[in-house]
Amino acid sequence: MSQYLTLLLNYPVVVAAIFVSGIGGTFQYGFCISVMNSPFQFIKELVNQTCLHRYGVSLEHWQVSLIWSFTLSVFCMGGLVGSLVAGHLLSTLGRKKCLLLNNFAALFGSALMLFSQTAMSFEMIMVGRFLYGLNAGVGLSAHSMYLIECAPKRLRGMAGVTIATFVSLGKFCGQLLGISELLGTEDSWPWLLGFNGFTALLQLSTLPFLPESPNFLLLERGDEQACDDALKKLWGNKNYSNEIEEMLKEKAAQQDVGSFSVMEIIKNQTVRWQLLTIVVTFVTLQLCGINAVYFYSFDVFRAAGIQEHQLRYSALGTGLCEFFTSLACFLIVESTGKKVLMYRGYMGMSATLVLLIITLYLQTYVSWIPYCSMIFIFMFIFFFSSGPAGVTAALPGELFTQSFKAAGFTISCSLNWLGLFLLGMLFPIMVENLDYFCFLIFLFFCTVCGLFVRFNVPETKNRTALEIATEFQKIHCKSQTKDLAANELKEIKTCETKF
Numbered sequence: 033m034s035q036y037l038t039l040l041l042n043y044p045v046v047v048a049a050i051f052v053s054g055i056g057g058t059f060q061y062g063f064c065i066s067v068m069n070s071p072f073q074f075i076k077e078l079v080n081q082t083c084l085h086r087y088g089v090s091l092e093h094w095q096v097s098l099i100w101s102f103t104l105s106v107f108c109m110g111g112l113v114g115s116l117v118a119g120h121l122l123s124t125l126g127r128k129k130c131l132l133l134n135n136f137a138a139l140f141g142s143a144l145m146l147f148s149q150t151a152m153s154f155e156m157i158m159v160g161r162f163l164y165g166l167n168a169g170v171g172l173s174a175h176s177m178y179l180i181e182c183a184p185k186r187l188r189g190m191a192g193v194t195i196a197t198f199v200s201l202g203k204f205c206g207q208l209l210g211i212s213e214l215l216g217t218e219d220s221w222p223w224l225l226g227f228n229g230f231t232a233l234l235q236l237s238t239l240p241f242l243p244e245s246p247n248f249l250l251l252e253r254g255d256e257q258a259c260d261d262a263l264k265k266l267w268g269n270k271n272y273s274n275e276i277e278e279m280l281k282e283k284a285a286q287q288d289v290g291s292f293s294v295m296e297i298i299k300n301q302t303v304r305w306q307l308l309t310i311v312v313t314f315v316t317l318q319l320c321g322i323n324a325v326y327f328y329s330f331d332v333f334r335a336a337g338i339q340e341h342q343l344r345y346s347a348l349g350t351g352l353c354e355f356f357t358s359l360a361c362f363l364i365v366e367s368t369g370k371k372v373l374m375y376r377g378y379m380g381m382s383a384t385l386v387l388l389i390i391t392l393y394l395q396t397y398v399s400w401i402p403y404c405s406m407i408f409i410f411m412f413i414f415f416f417s418s419g420p421a422g423v424t425a426a427l428p429g430e431l432f433t434q435s436f437k438a439a440g441f442t443i444s445c446s447l448n449w450l451g452l453f454l455l456g457m458l459f460p461i462m463v464e465n466l467d468y469f470c471f472l473i474f475l476f477f478c479t480v481c482g483l484f485v486r487f488n489v490p491e492t493k494n495r496t497a498l499e500i501a502t503e504f505q506k507i508h509c510k511s512q513t514k515d516l517a518a519n520e521l522k523e524i525k526t527c528e529t530k531f
Contacts, residue, residue: 043184046182046183046187049178049179049266052242053175056234057175058171058425060168062200062203062204063203063228064107064168064202064228065206066204066206066351070207070215070216071224071225076096079154106162107165109165111166116169116446118172118441127178129244130174131174131239135235138167140163141160141228142230144156145157145160147222148160160225173441173442175198176429177245177437177438179192180192180429182245189366189370190366192370193422196361197358199425203354204352210224211344215227243265246259247259250280294443297443305507306431309484310427312480312484313427313485316481319473320477320478321385322412324463328468329409330347336406349410353417358418358421358422361419369492371489374424374489375485378479378482379478380414380415382479385471387408388409389472428441490506490507
């Protein structure tokens with residue numbers, strides 16, 4: 033582990049790229065997910081006051097709840113639009129310019145949030161949330177692709193994990209700034225919702241000093257000299273002819289082929305298993321039950337005797353657990369390997385969900401059981417952050433060659449936003465009808481994904497996209513050969529029986 037930290041310190045510009053791309057990338061996504069929990073009462077009050085002031089009508093409870101639900105879900109709509117246009121923007125503008133221009137969506141959204149209370153307009157919050165979603169949708173793809181392509185092969189796994197680390201950091205900052213001692217007050221909540229603008233300004237002022245992605249410069253623009261200059265700026269003033277030769281091999285393998293569209297990648301048989309891996313892992317990332325565990329954590333904490341006004345500090349504990357576990361994953365990913373972390377993570381989550389269902393069922397009968405439930409909640413967050421959360425985000429950048437990357441990120445991020453939207457719509461219904469037995473659905477997804485990764489996905493550590501594609505072929509050609517041999521043997525036995 034120490035050797036990889038030492039190695040990381042040998043690339044200070046890569047470390048700077050990790051922080052600069054992260055703070056305006058997936059940090060924004062994580063922050064927007066958690067920040068609305070604190071000021072929801074103030075926003076609902078603003079909705080009622082706006083209608084009363086404009087139309088002289090006081091809304092009923094269900095009407096306010098409906099507007100609130102739409103305000104939350106419009107973030108996912110913006111995210112889906114952002115993820116759908118991200119592939120085209122990344123291919124035409126480049127990774128760095130796409131990240132830079134993406135910040136303006138966050139700045140406009142932030143301005144709307146800051147003035148929403150003064151203007152007495154909840155519609156400004158809705159538009160602001162849509163713009164934040166647009167920013168997060170593009171940022172998820174742009175941040176991931178830029179970072180994976182800027183990191184040297186030996187550190188690609190560590191760099192990839194930081195994508196999820198900044199999501200966790202964003203979630204925790206949203207929880208922390210939302211407490212009443214900071215910005216979670218009646219006067220300060222617009223500043224809380226407008227905080228994304230400050231992180232966007234930070235990236236706008238620092239990212240211009242970093243180079244464009246070397247892969248983009250060589251494989252998309254065909255500028256070998258610019259690629260060499262970018263590598264020297266990122267990795268140090270050395271000879272990178274071997275690295276450039278590797279990229280040129282990838283370019284030769286994709287000769288006369290431009291960037292593939294989403295439909296083309298779906299129809300292409302050569303990347304069938306890579307695409308299936310992306311679909312399974314990204315769907316399970318949203319349907320693994322992490323949001324349900326956070327939802328039930330408040331009930332468990334109450335049952336354990338934690339008072340109502342202290343629950344928000346308990347929520348900070350779960351956020352800290354996710355963040356520090358993600359940091360730990362960052363330290364061990366290169367030595368352990370992504371496949372192992374993902375497989376162990378999902379299997380650990382499956383086992384923890386079984387135990388959590390049992391303790392939630394028993395907690396009304398045995399006084400000390402809620403403390404066991406608390407332990408299992410933190411265990412579940414630990415397994416999630418140490419494997420699936422840290423590994424999944426960077427997968428499209430590692431599994432696909434240059435021609436397929438943009439479409440791969442578009443598909444993965446679209447699945448992420450659709451899953452988040454559907455979960456937000458269906459989860460309340462699931463809880464109402466199934467209560468904590470809804471964890472059985474999440475248990476199914478965790479188990480299936482863990483087994484899929486174990487038997488169908490190769491290790492990606494220290495491998496190029498072409499090498500990973502070869503490993504996919506080896507795994508699945510073996511299984512096809514075995515099936516063919518079994519069928520031939522069956523036919524031979526049938527023939528022998530006839531004669």
